[in-house]
Amino acid sequence: MADLSRLSLNTATVKEQWSLAECIEGCARHGIPGIAPWRDKLHDYGLELAVKHIRDTGLKLSGLCRGGMFPAADEAGRQAALADNRLAVDEAKALDAACLVLVVGGLPEGSKDIAGARQQVRDGIAATLEYARTVGMPLAIEPLHPMYAADRACVNTMAQANDLCDELGEGLGVAVDVYHVWWDPDLEAQIARAGKNVLAFHTCDWLVPTTDLLLDRGMMGDGVIDIPQIRGWVEQTGFEGACEVEIFSADNWWRKDADEVLGTVKDRHLKFV
Amino acid sequence: MADLSRLSLNTATVKEQWSLAECIEGCARHGIPGIAPWRDKLHDYGLELAVKHIRDTGLKLSGLCRGGMFPAADEAGRQAALADNRLAVDEAKALDAACLVLVVGGLPEGSKDIAGARQQVRDGIAATLEYARTVGMPLAIEPLHPMYAADRACVNTMAQANDLCDELGEGLGVAVDVYHVWWDPDLEAQIARAGKNVLAFHTCDWLVPTTDLLLDRGMMGDGVIDIPQIRGWVEQTGFEGACEVEIFSADNWWRKDADEVLGTVKDRHLKFV
Numbered sequence: 113m114a115d116l117s118r119l120s121l122n123t124a125t126v127k128e129q130w131s132l133a134e135c136i137e138g139c140a141r142h143g144i145p146g147i148a149p150w151r152d153k154l155h156d157y158g159l160e161l162a163v164k165h166i167r168d169t170g171l172k173l174s175g176l177c178r179g180g181m182f183p184a185a186d187e188a189g190r191q192a193a194l195a196d197n198r199l200a201v202d203e204a205k206a207l208d209a210a211c212l213v214l215v216v217g218g219l220p221e222g223s224k225d226i227a228g229a230r231q232q233v234r235d236g237i238a239a240t241l242e243y244a245r246t247v248g249m250p251l252a253i254e255p256l257h258p259m260y261a262a263d264r265a266c267v268n269t270m271a272q273a274n275d276l277c278d279e280l281g282e283g284l285g286v287a288v289d290v291y292h293v294w295w296d297p298d299l300e301a302q303i304a305r306a307g308k309n310v311l312a313f314h315t316c317d318w319l320v321p322t323t324d325l326l327l328d329r330g331m332m333g334d335g336v337i338d339i340p341q342i343r344g345w346v347e348q349t350g351f352e353g354a355c356e357v358e359i360f361s362a363d364n365w366w367r368k369d370a371d372e373v374l375g376t377v378k379d380r381h382l383k384f385v
Numbered sequence: 386m387a388d389l390s391r392l393s394l395n396t397a398t399v400k401e402q403w404s405l406a407e408c409i410e411g412c413a414r415h416g417i418p419g420i421a422p423w424r425d426k427l428h429d430y431g432l433e434l435a436v437k438h439i440r441d442t443g444l445k446l447s448g449l450c451r452g453g454m455f456p457a458a459d460e461a462g463r464q465a466a467l468a469d470n471r472l473a474v475d476e477a478k479a480l481d482a483a484c485l486v487l488v489v490g491g492l493p494e495g496s497k498d499i500a501g502a503r504q505q506v507r508d509g510i511a512a513t514l515e516y517a518r519t520v521g522m523p524l525a526i527e528p529l530h531p532m533y534a535a536d537r538a539c540v541n542t543m544a545q546a547n548d549l550c551d552e553l554g555e556g557l558g559v560a561v562d563v564y565h566v567w568w569d570p571d572l573e574a575q576i577a578r579a580g581k582n583v584l585a586f587h588t589c590d591w592l593v594p595t596t597d598l599l600l601d602r603g604m605m606g607d608g609v610i611d612i613p614q615i616r617g618w619v620e621q622t623g624f625e626g627a628c629e630v631e632i633f634s635a636d637n638w639w640r641k642d643a644d645e646v647l648g649t650v651k652d653r654h655l656k657f658v
Binding site (some may be wrong): 219223224225226230255258259261262263266268269271273294295296297318320321322323325335336337338 | 431492541542544567569570594595596598609610611
């Protein structure tokens with residue numbers, strides 16, 4: 113019997129409605145035990161206040177969103193990204209997050225060299241990992257759907273993420289988001305291959321039709337993803353972390369009352385995850 | 386030095402402006418030696434008239450778009466798809482097309498079983514191939530971008546298409562469209578693996594940002610795809626067919642004067658393909 117004990121709310125799901133403080137209160141009020149904040153809302157609130165508030169409510173962080181965005185057109189840009197990633201590692205540690213999620217970044221401005229961008233991503237992760245190990249914060253590469261290869265993340269399959277984990281080693285893992293990977297014919301095998309490296313599991317749904325590349329994700333059950341099947345594969349690795357709901361939905365869920373959204377999240381988590 | 390001798394116009398590029406007869410005249414007038422009709426326009430014109438018109442102008446068909454769409458919710462639907470594919474094979478043969486392009490289809494209505502859809506695709510191709518061999522018409526599986534996995538094609542990588550070619554054998558190949566495959570980290574290796582099975586090469590570009598999942602493709606040079614690199618990999622297989630321009634662009638190229646579009650196609654083919 114499914115229950116809510118594994119549920120976590122990624123704050124992007126009510127991005128337009130609530131501040132981080134309101135998200136924390138909302139999760140506590142709705143009996144959702146996990147939360148995954150985005151750093152922009154974290155910075156709006158202030159790290160120390162957020163740490164205290166989260167500790168007081170007993171919420172667990174299934175992840176901090178996000179580090180990454182490593183490629184840049186010049187060395188100054190790459191160094192700035194590394195500095196920001198070290199800061200993100202520190203914030204994740206202060207919040208006792210299960211992991212820092214990495215959205216690795218796409219092509220630098222004006223570039224068509226995706227192999228080069230992937231090399232920059234590899235180097236950026238390696239440098240960040242070196243620091244993250246010193247503070248004991250796991251990094252989770254989130255492979256993003258191939259439609260984001262140019263502008264958001266050039267790691268687009270579980271296989272690529274697993275290859276990076278194999279190469280770079282201890283402290284590095286993968287965030288499996290059903291939206292990004294559901295189409296992959298190699299998904300079951302690559303989740304099994306990831307094994308203990310699965311650090312996060314994100315849910316939402318793929319709508320048919322999808323009207324926007326970024327902001328038209330569906331609520332679980334409204335689309336075509338067989339979420340329980342993927343959850344099964346993830347849990348066969350031994351993963352005992354949260355099912356983190358993350359829905360970007362400019363024209364639908366972001367326009368609804370946030371308490372109603374959280375009610376629906378709970379209902380759909382029980383029925384479709 | 387690049388020239389126009391390999392250029393082909395997929396009629397979808399001027400879908401809103403021209404009938405098939407106008408596309409044929411337009412290619413002849415612009416010195417574009419190849420054409421790839423869609424079957425809806427072919428049916429509007431009539432097969433015999435189209436065959437005669439194309440023969441009179443000396444255009445070569447780089448492919449006929451399209452067969453496929455194999456999965457269906459019931460056996461009657463699957464049989465209807467097979468009948469339509471046999472008809473498409475006959476039409477491709479009458480037009481002396483280089484291949485019949487297969488957009489294989491996605492999930493049947495109401496289904497979340499993508500593995501099942503892929504099995505239906507495999508079986509549909511196998512049945513169609515049996516017939517296509519009897520008339521000598523090559524079938525080209527077009528792997529579609531993963532963002533179309535649900536509603537258009539559940540073959541989403543070159544690796545999948547190559548696996549099907551390996552399994553089903555003689556008479557089956559692949560259509561490489563840069564739009565669908567440019568993001569694939571395994572692309573170079575999978576094109577090499579396809580070898581003589583590469584039957585078609587389609588060009589356009591990936592815009593950043595992309596404002597619509599289907600109808601916002603870019604003209605070559607306006608996006609981020611390194612087309613010459615992919616063309617090089619394709620031609621290293623020995624492929625000597627056309628570079629077929631196929632651009633779905635509701636808000637831009639479909640709104641322009643078609644002669645202007647063809648002029649731009651020629652210019653961009655020389656500069657960016």
